Amino acid sequence: MEYRPVPDDHEETYRAALSYAFAPQRGPDPDRDAPDRPAGYARRGLYDVPPGTPEADLDAADLAVVCGYHDFSARIRGGFRPVGGVSAVASPPEFRRRGLVREMLSALHAELRDDGVAFAALWPFEYPFYARLGYARANDYARVDVPPSDLGPACPPAAGEFVRLAPDDWERLDAVHAEAATEALALDRTEEWWRTRVFQGWETDPFAYGWEREDGDLRGYLVYSVEDADDADGRRLSVSEFAAVDREARGHLLRFCRNHDSQVSTVRLQGRADLRLFDELDDPRAAETSVRPGPMVRLVDVPAALDSLAYPADAEGSVVLDVADDTCAWNDGRFRLTVGGGTAACEPTDADPDVSLGVGALSRLAVGSHAAPRLDALGDLTADAPALATLAAAFPPEPTFLREGF
Numbered sequence: 001m002e003y004r005p006v007p008d009d010h011e012e013t014y015r016a017a018l019s020y021a022f023a024p025q026r027g028p029d030p031d032r033d034a035p036d037r038p039a040g041y042a043r044r045g046l047y048d049v050p051p052g053t054p055e056a057d058l059d060a061a062d063l064a065v066v067c068g069y070h071d072f073s074a075r076i077r078g079g080f081r082p083v084g085g086v087s088a089v090a091s092p093p094e095f096r097r098r099g100l101v102r103e104m105l106s107a108l109h110a111e112l113r114d115d116g117v118a119f120a121a122l123w124p125f126e127y128p129f130y131a132r133l134g135y136a137r138a139n140d141y142a143r144v145d146v147p148p149s150d151l152g153p154a155c156p157p158a159a160g161e162f163v164r165l166a167p168d169d170w171e172r173l174d175a176v177h178a179e180a181a182t183e184a185l186a187l188d189r190t191e192e193w194w195r196t197r198v199f200q201g202w203e204t205d206p207f208a209y210g211w212e213r214e215d216g217d218l219r220g221y222l223v224y225s226v227e228d229a230d231d232a233d234g235r236r237l238s239v240s241e242f243a244a245v246d247r248e249a250r251g252h253l254l255r256f257c258r259n260h261d262s263q264v265s266t267v268r269l270q271g272r273a274d275l276r277l278f279d280e281l282d283d284p285r286a287a288e289t290s291v292r293p294g295p296m297v298r299l300v301d302v303p304a305a306l307d308s309l310a311y312p313a314d315a316e317g318s319v320v321l322d323v324a325d326d327t328c329a330w331n332d333g334r335f336r337l338t339v340g341g342g343t344a345a346c347e348p349t350d351a352d353p354d355v356s357l358g359v360g361a362l363s364r365l366a367v368g369s370h371a372a373p374r375l376d377a378l379g380d381l382t383a384d385a386p387a388l389a390t391l392a393a394a395f396p397p398e399p400t401f402l403r404e405g406f
Contacts (some may be wrong), residue, residue, distance in 0.1 A: 001100065002053050003107035006043035006066065013060040014043055021090035035200035038192045040071035041087075044111075046104040048095075065091040065100045067108060069120075070406050073188040076119065076367055077398075078310025080188045084112045084300070085406045086122040102327065105133055109300040109328050118305035119367075121185070121297045121402060134327045135296035136360030138185060138369045139400045142275035145268050146287040148237070148261040154280035155255035156248065162256055165208040165221060170194035172218045173210070180220075180243040183272070184368045185297070185402035197404065198223060198241070206240060211252040220249030222256065226264060234265030241403065242269055272401045295402045298363045302331045305366055306346040316340045317390035319383075322353035323362055331359055339394045355391065357381035365391065368398030 006014050045066040047058055070085035086108065091101055112120060124130040127137065165173060170191055177189060187193070199205060210221035223241040230236075237260050244250035257267045269275065273291050278284035299305040302323055318338040325331035336349040357365075361380040364370035372391035375381045383391065 001064065001103060002047045002049050002051055002058075003104060003111075004045060004047055004055065004058065006045045006063065007055070007058075010045075010058075010060040010063060011043075013063050014045065014066050017063070017066045017090045017092055018088050021092075035202060036196040037068075038070065038190070038196050040190075040192070041068055042071065043068050043088075044104070044108055046100055046107070064095045065089075065104050067101075067104055069108065069112070071117075072190075072193070074119070074121070074402070075182075075184055075186045075188070076309065077184070081119055081305075081308060082117045084108075084117050084120040085404070086120055087406045089122075089125075102133060106327050113301045113304075113328070113330070116304070118299060118301040118308060119297065119363075120300050121295055123295045123405065127293065127296070130296050131360060132326070133298075134325055134331075134359045134363075135298045136364050137293055137295075138297040138364065138367055138402060139294045140273040140291050141270055141294045141401070141403075142273050142289060142291050143268065143270050144275060144277055144287050144289050145236075145266050146277060146281070148258050148264060148267050150281055150283060150286035151254050151258040151267065151277075153282050154251060154277060155258050156251040158255070160211055160213045160219075160252060162252075163210050163212055163218075165210050167195045167199045169208075169210075170198075173198075173208070173221055176210070176218055176221055176243050176245060179245045181401075181403065183399040183401040185400055187402075187404055197406065201225065209256060211244075211249055211256065219246065220244035220253050222253050229264075229266050235263065236266040236268055237264045238268045240270065240405075242271055271403075272399070297367055297369075297402075299331065299359055299366060300328060302359070302362065303335055303346040303348070306335075306337055306344055309344065309366065311339050311342050311344055311394050312396060313342045315390075315393040317386075317393070319354045319387045319390050320349055320351045321362070322356040323359055324357070325359040328359070337394075339390070344394070354387035355381055355383040365395045367400055368395070369400040371395065371397040 045063045047062045048064040049062050068088040072083055072085055073080040074083045206223050206225045208223045210218045212218050221243055222239050224237055224239040227236055227238055244253055277287040321335045323331055334349050334353055335346050337346045361375050372388055
């Protein structure tokens with residue numbers, strides 16, 4: 001097997017693999033156009049050829065399994081860090097159950113590490129599968145379904161103006177996003193990301209509206225589509241992105257949703273796991289709220305990742321981490337982490353360990369989704385009391401929410 005970039009003339013075979021994996025009812029022949037890919041998207045594949053086969057001798061028919069990754073930056077511990085957004089992992093039926101996805105992703109992780117990318121993230125088709133590859137769930141998200149007429153108590157009196165937004169308005173939207181999306185793993189969006197990932201959809205392109213104050217200052221926006229409701233008893237306004245810089249803007253965005261009561265039977269909102277409307281409605285039971293598991297993350301380069309982070313100024317100490325990583329051999333071993341003055345150094349060591357944990361647990365600790373005491377309670381790490389206290393001080397939990405689909 002040979003891991004290689006997928007050239008343009010193999011695109012049709014690449015897309016056929018994706019079509020069969022993610023829309024099996026369509027079969028292996030794609031019959032619809034996909035949204036445009038950002039320039040930072042890279043196609044990769046594992047070819048069923050002898051290792052070292054020259055690129056000129058690769059044939060599309062030899063493409064066994066495929067994947068891709070987005071090259072983006074996400075907020076992690078005090079700054080935006082490069083992240084590989086792993087996507088489009090697909091294997092045709094004739095190549096399944098042979099360990100080829102593991103082999104391909106191991107090569108992808110090595111490529112990311114060589115390129116100086118220490119973090120990876122993905123949306124799993126199956127959580128146990130990717131947990132075996134070192135990924136761990138980073139955050140959950142909430143889904144709220146509510147009849148639009150029940151939103152009335154959450155809506156302020158009419159003020160300002162609702163405005164239709166288009167891709168050319170991306171800078172105005174980006175300013176709101178930067179102020180509203182302050183959680184760990186929020187992306188530093190590019191113009192191309194706005195145009196190809198926010199304003200384009202798989203079946204139909206979504207709509208975007210914003211709310212402006214009287215002075216024209218954009219304070220919030222939502223991206224949504226209108227679709228058939230699950231109960232076939234009407235239509236649903238499905239909001240994929242709801243961003244408000246303050247409570248006033250949030251109320252007016254809810255007012256925008258309420259104003260669709262003559263057109264849809266349900267409004268669906270998705271957001272952070274703590275998204276709730278119970279305190280704002282006359283009947284809190286009108287808002288059917290569920291919490292669902294979200295994306296997964298992993299460190300692809302333990303020392304580089306931990307070296308890059310910002311740490312609390314008052315956190316000091318040194319611990320030896322014994323990290324288990326079955327997919328990235330360079331992470332599988334012991335590292336001394338020394339924290340002080342807001343920074344840290346992480347180096348390989350042969351010293352006796354103070355902490356033992358898998359790379360998935362360490363990834364959760366690094367991005368802020370889980371604190372050390374929580375991981376200890378879950379049985380995902382073992383540590384003596386001083387080491388646990390050092391980790392707790394160095395890695396306090398943070399609100400974590402990767403809202404992007406990719």
